[in-house]
Amino acid sequence: DTEVTQTPKHLVMGMTNKKSLKCEQHMGHRAMYWYKQKAKKPPELMFVYSYEKLSINESVPSRFSPECPNSSLLNLHLHALQPEDSALYLCASSQGTSGVRETQYFGPGTRLLVL
Amino acid sequence: DAKTTQPNSMESNEEEPVHLPCNHSTISGTDYIHWYRQLPSQGPEYVIHGLTSNVNNRMASLAIAEDRKSSTLILHRATLRDAAVYYCILRGDNYGQNFVFGPGTRLSVLP
Numbered sequence: 663d664t665e666v667t668q669t670p671k672h673l674v675m676g677m678t679n680k681k682s683l684k685c686e687q688h689m690g691h692r693a694m695y696w697y698k699q700k701a702k703k704p705p706e707l708m709f710v711y712s713y714e715k716l717s718i719n720e721s722v723p724s725r726f727s728p729e730c731p732n733s734s735l736l737n738l739h740l741h742a743l744q745p746e747d748s749a750l751y752l753c754a755s756s757q758g759t760s761g762v763r764e765t766q767y768f769g770p771g772t773r774l775l776v777l
Numbered sequence: 778d779a780k781t782t783q784p785n786s787m788e789s790n791e792e793e794p795v796h797l798p799c800n801h802s803t804i805s806g807t808d809y810i811h812w813y814r815q816l817p818s819q820g821p822e823y824v825i826h827g828l829t830s831n832v833n834n835r836m837a838s839l840a841i842a843e844d845r846k847s848s849t850l851i852l853h854r855a856t857l858r859d860a861a862v863y864y865c866i867l868r869g870d871n872y873g874q875n876f877v878f879g880p881g882t883r884l885s886v887l888p
Contacts, residue, residue, distance in 0.1 A: 666820075695876070704864065704878035705821065718875070752820050762809045762868045766876060768820030 666769035668753050674775045677743060683772045685736040685753030693759045694736040695766065696728060697752040705752055711736060712759040743776045750774075781865045786883040789855045797850040797882055799865030804845050808869035812839065812850050814861040815881075821864065824850065860886045 666687045675681050685694065693712050697705035710718035711730040719728075725747075727739040736753055750771040756764040782800045789795040801810065811826040825832055825839045827848070832839040838851040852859055864881040 704862075704881055706878075707876055754820070762807070762870060763826065764868070765823045765826075766813075766821075768822065770818075770820050 666753055666755055666767050668751075668769035668772050670772060671770070672773050672775075674777065675740065675743065676777055677745070679743075680739070680741045682740065683738040683751055683753075683774075685738075685769055686734055687755040687767070688734055689755065689757070689767065690733075691755035691757050691767070692733060693756045693764075694730065695754040695756075696736070696738055697754065699750040699752055699771070701749075709738075717759070740774075743774075745776050748774055748776045781867060781879045783863070783865055783879060783882045785880065786885065788885045788887060789852075790887050791857060792854050795852040795855045795859070795884065795886075797852075797863050797865075797884065798847060799849070800847045801865070801867055802846045804867060805869055808867045810839065810841060810845075810848050811866045811868050812837070813864045813866065813878075814859075815864070816858075816861045821878075824863070826868075855884075855886045857886050857888060860884055 669684045673681060695710050696708040698708050699705040707720050708722045709728045714730045714733055725742050729737040750773050752771045753769045754766040756766045758764055809826050809828050812824040813821040814824050815821045825834055825837050827839045827841055840849045862881040862883050864878050
């Protein structure tokens with residue numbers, strides 16, 4: 663099974679709402695990633711977890727809060743978002759954490775609209 | 778970070794070969810060249826990677842210039858399902874876990 667699943671597929675939220683995005687993989691991968699992708703732009707790295715510990719935070723605003731409850735699961739908690747945060751949020755995983763030959767496996771993404 | 782440059786868009790006819798170029802003139806000796814593609818409404822997917830020698834797999838071939846300052850992804854027979862954005866990415870020891878996507882090349886395949 664080489665699948666990364668993400669839920670929900672679509673999410674509409676108001677600026678005062680709190681919501682969470684969920685990502686799951688059962689490949690035994692020890693690194694998991696969150697990316698943000700605006701329309702017609704490439705994905706941009708937000709967070710990296712290695713062995714369930716946050717290892718990279720690319721200066722992401724605190725209204726985005728990642729969580730890695732176990733090695734298979736990655737959450738992104740959203741609170742007080744702005745309309746400009748509307749984007750496709752992609753989750754990915756890789757077997758190791760720093761190998762130059764690592765392949766990343768991506769989920770289909772959650773398309774978020776902030777009103 | 779070493780940068781890659783790719784054409785914004787390319788067009789191909791179905792069942793013809795496609796050569797997607799990538800320039801990476803500041804590549805370091807230990808950087809690997811990775812290619813990913815993103816089909817419409819999907820997350821990126823791995824295509825191929827290499828260091829110095831040309832590489833083949835079931836999806837594509839990767840031709841790497843002798844000086845490693847450029848590479849070409851080759852799709853041997855384009856199908857309509859190959860229409861996607863193709864990203865050329867460098868991965869090296871200096872980047873750690875950073876995975877930096879450039880703008881990529883949008884490939885259109887005409888029937």
